[in-house]
Amino acid sequence: MTTVSVALGERSYDVRIEPGLLARAGEAIAPLAGTRPVVIVADANVAAHRATLEASLRAVGIATHAIEVAPGEASKSWATLERVVDALLALGVERGDHVVALGGGVVGDLVGFATAIMKRGCGFVQVPTTLLAQVDSSVGGKTGINARAGKNLVGAFHQPRLVLIDPDVLDTLPLRQVRAGYAEVVKYGLIDDPAFFAWCEANGAALLAGDGAARTHAIAHAVAAKARIVAADEFETNGTRALLNLGHTFGHALEAEAGFSDRLLHGEAVAAGCGLAFAYSAATGRCAPEEAARVAALWRASGLPDGLAASGVQATPARLVEHMRHDKKGSGGRIPFLLAHGIGRTYLDRTVPLEDVERFLATAR
Template sequence: MRVSPGGRPATGYDIVLQAGVLRETAAFLTDRLPDCRAAVVVTDGNLRDLAAPLTDALRGVGVASALHVVEPGEKSKSLESLHGIYGTLLDLKADRRACVIAVGGGVVGDLAGFAAASYMRGVSLIQVPTSLLAMVDSSVGGKTGVNLPRGKNLVGAFHQPAGVLVDPDVLRTLPDREYHGGLAEVVKYGVISDAAFFGWLEENAGAILDRDPAVLVPLIARCCELKAAVVAADEFETTGVRATLNYGHTFAHAFENLAGYGVLSHGEAVSVGMTCAARLAVSRGMIPPDVLTRQTALLERFRLPIELPAAVEAPPDAVLAAMRSDKKNVAGALRLVLPVRLGEVRVFADVPEEQVTAALTP
C-alpha cells in the first residue's frame, strides 16, 4: 500500500504489511534511504529484546546504530524523553541524513517521530508499530508529538515517515488490554467512514478477539486504507477532513488528562469518548438510537469500557475545562466530531456546553 500525503504521489511512502517484515527493517532502510549512515532505534523497556537485534542488522549493512530505550507508558511522551533521544543522536554523530526508527506503540511512535521531525530541523523516520493501535492509526499519517502537563499532544509536528513496516506476528504476544484498546480505533474507522466495514467487524468479532491472522491482516489493511485516504485529502488538518479522525478524542483526551496519563489507556478513553459523542448525537436528533446501540454493543464485545471507571474523578466542569484545550477548538469554542449516520461524521462548532455535559452520563 502507498500513502501519498496531500495527494502528492512523488512524496508518498509505502506501508508494508507482511508477517515477519520486522526482520527486513535494515534492508528496507538501505533501499529507501541509500545515503543514511546513522540510525537510532527508539523503543521502550518492554520491547528491548525485540528491537535490539535491529541495531546489529543495521551495522551489518554499514549503518552506525544505537538503541535508545524509554520507560513504557504515556509518561515517556514528554519533553524530557525527547531530549534523551537528541542526546543519543548526538552521541552517534548523526547528521541530517540520519534516520530514527520507532519500534513500539503509539507513545514510542509519537515521541520518536517528533525527535525525527525536530532534530537538525528534520531527519528521516521509519515507523515499526508493534501494537494494534499503532498499526491501524498512529503510525500512519505523519502526526508526531509529546504531551504537556495541561494537555495531550500540545507540542508536535507533521512529519511523514519514509515508510511503515507492519508485522502482524508481533500481535501474538501483545497484552490483552493493549490489544483491546487498539480495537477502539478500529471501531472508529467503521463509524466515521465505512458502514460496511463496521458490519464486517460485527460479523467477525469472535475471530478478531482470537487474533486470527486471517481476519487481522484485512482488518489492519482496511484501517490503513481509510486513514491514508483522509491524510491524502487533508495532510495538515486545514480543511476539517482530517479532524474527523478524532471522533471521540476530544472527550478521550480530557478523560486521560483528568485521570492522569497511564490510568486509562488511550483506547479505553477513546471508547468512552465515542460513547459520549454518539450519545450527544442521539440527543441532538442527528442519528437514530440504534447507531449508538450497535456501537455500544461492538465496543463491549471487544471488552472495552463505555463509561469511566469509578476511580476516575471527572466532574462535568473539569471535563469541559480540559476539552477547551483541544487543538480542534477555534477562538475557545468547542469543535466536536459527531456522527450523522453510521459511516459518516462531521465537525460541529455549535454544540452548547450543557448538551456536552449531559452526554457524559447515560
C-alpha cells in the first residue's frame, strides 16, 4: 500500500492507494465509524462496487444504508443535493458520523458538499472509482454543485477524513472515462514536473491499455503532487493551488457550451483547455511553439481533444468568452488564466484581456 498524507494540521488525512483495497475498505473505515452505521452514496453505475464495499463493512460488523443518485453531471444540482440531504437526515445521520462517497467526481463533489452543510458539517470518506476522481477531485476538499451560470459555482471547502483508492476498479471503467482521467494525470506534469510529463509520453499508452503498474504509479505520483499543492494553499489564497486549474478556464467554457453533458466529459474539456492554454501561450510569445505542439501531440496520441476544433463544441468565440466571465476565480473584472512558459512551467496571469482571448479563439476554430 502507498499512503500519501495530506498535511493540513487538524484537518490532515491519509490517501491510501492499493490494488484490491475496495474489498478491505471496511477495515479502514471501521476506526472512523465505531459502532454507527455507514451511509453510502453512489450512482447506479457502481452497483457492483457498492456490493463489494457493503460486504467489507458487514465483515467488520458495520451496518450500511445506501442512497442512489443518477449518473452524470446533472446530479450536481440543487434538486439532487436537497434529496441527498433529506435522505441523510431521515436516516438519522449525526455530526460525528461518516458518509461514504462511492463513485466518480460527481458523487464525490455532491457528497462532500452535502456533508459540509449537514448539521454544519459531518465527516465523509472518499472512495473514488474513476481515474479522474482518484487523481483529482477526491483529494483536496473542494466540494460543490453546478448552477445555471456555470460549473462548481456553489460549494464549500470540506476535507474528507480518509480517501481509499483501489486502482483495480478502473478495469470496469469504459476507455473513454479512463482517457478523461488521464488528462488530469498529465496535467501534473504540465504544471511543474516536466520529468513526469516525459514519463506520460513514454508510458501513457500502457496506462490506457490497462497496465496495472503504470496506473498505480501514475495515481500515486499525481496524488502526492496534489497533496503537496493543497497543503501549501488549502483555500486557494496565495496562488499555489490555482495552478491546479490549468486548462479549466478554457475547459469550463467548453463544458458549459456542451451543457455539462456527456457530449464533453470534464477530463476531455481539461485536455482541450490545456491545449488551448499552451496554444495561446505560444501565440502570444509566452512559450515556444514546439512546447505547445508537444502537448497537442500527447493529447492526440491518447485519443483526447487537443483544442477547440477537436472538442466538437460549436460556439462563437464571443459566447465562450461570456462563459469565462462567470469564472468563480474572477476578481475586479479580470479572469485569471493559467498559462505557460513551457512544459512544467505553468504560471497564473491576471492581466490577460478577454478581448485578446476572443481573437485567439477565432483563429483556433
